[in-house]
Amino acid sequence: DGGITQSPKYLFRKEGQNVTLSCEQNLNHDAMYWYRQDPGQGLRLIYYSQIVNDFQKGDIAEGYSVSREKKESFPLTVTSAQKNPTAFYLCASRFGSGANVLTFGAGSRLTVL
Amino acid sequence: DAKTTQPPSMDCAEGRAANLPCNHSTISGNEYVYWYRQIHSQGPQYIIHGLKNNETNEMASLIITEDRKSSTLILPHATLRDTAVYYCIVRGELYNFNKFYFGSGTKLNVKP
Numbered sequence: 001d002g003g004i005t006q007s008p009k010y011l012f013r014k015e016g017q018n019v020t021l022s023c024e025q026n027l028n029h030d031a032m033y034w035y036r037q038d039p040g041q042g043l044r045l046i047y048y049s050q051i052v053n054d055f056q057k058g059d060i061a062e063g064y065s066v067s068r069e070k071k072e073s074f075p076l077t078v079t080s081a082q083k084n085p086t087a088f089y090l091c092a093s094r095f096g097s098g099a100n101v102l103t104f105g106a107g108s109r110l111t112v113l
Numbered sequence: 114d115a116k117t118t119q120p121p122s123m124d125c126a127e128g129r130a131a132n133l134p135c136n137h138s139t140i141s142g143n144e145y146v147y148w149y150r151q152i153h154s155q156g157p158q159y160i161i162h163g164l165k166n167n168e169t170n171e172m173a174s175l176i177i178t179e180d181r182k183s184s185t186l187i188l189p190h191a192t193l194r195d196t197a198v199y200y201c202i203v204r205g206e207l208y209n210f211n212k213f214y215f216g217s218g219t220k221l222n223v224k225p
Contacts, residue, residue: 004156033213042200043157043215090156092213100145100204102213104156 002027004105006091011110013078013085021076021108023091032074033092033102036060043090049074078110086112117201122220125195131188133219135201138182145204146177148186149215150197157200157215160186191223 004025013019023032031050035043045058049068063082068074074093078085088109092102118136125131137146147162161168161175163184168175174187188195200218 035215040217042217045214088154092156100147100213101159101162102149102157104158106156107154109154 004091004093004103006089006105006108009106009108011108013110013112015112016080018077018079019085019110021078021089021091021110023074023076023105024072025074025093025103025105026072027093027095027103028071029093029095029103030071031094032068033094034058034064034066034074034076035090035092037088037090037107046076046089085110117203117216119199119201119216119219121217122222124222124224125188125191127193127223127225128190131191131195131221131223133186133188133199133201133221134183135186136183137201137203140181140203146175146181146184147202147204148173148175149200149202150195151200151218152194152197160199188221191221193223193225195221196223197221 007022033048034046036046037043044060046064047055047058047066049055052068052071055066055068063079065077088107090107091105094102145162145164148160149157151157161170161173163175177184198218198220200215
């Protein structure tokens with residue numbers, strides 16, 4: 001079945017450590033997105049990528065980095081520079097031309113100890 | 114992008130219709146209205162979208178006012194599994210490379 005796979009589902013990290021969240025899609029979608037969600041809040045855009053080897057900052061990119069070396073993959077690195085990284089992270093993708101329906105993964109919950 | 118306003122929470126009795134409102138008074142002519150929902154600790158799920166005409170699919174109906182400044186998502190027979198946060202989003206079809214903004218949404222509580 002086509003879809004988006006995020007891993008790991010749960011992740012614990014010590015302060016000062018970088019951590020990378022995986023996002024893989026087999027939908028042949030062009031655009032991919034990373035959102036952050038804090039308890040009781042909506043989704044905030046971290047980074048998005050329209051095509052391979054290209055990505056743009058969203059509203060809260062500080063302390064995060066991404067890469068888009070393959071169409072199927074859009075990993076997110078939460079660096080030690082992110083002041084409050086404990087959150088629920090959601091990856092999404094969208095077919096490039098015209099359609100605006102986002103498909104989301106199941107999310108990764110990061111807890112900093 | 115046009116801003117949307119939704120009530121923070123609503124209750125609905127199981128088996129009854131749930132009507133979720135959304136105001137988007139600054140919507141422009143080429144912007145669509147989209148609805149997603151998020152069940153606790155899962156990724157959001159697409160429900161329906163529309164431009165001017167009312168739309169219906171297997172999940173819900175979308176009613177857009179004639180002036181397009183507001184819309185209502187209707188779940189015709191709500192079940193306990195419909196308890197979720199519902200997000201109303203306005204986006205333009207002209208943009209291929211666009212951002213999607215999700216506000217706080219409406220928490221729908223379906224009660225037995």
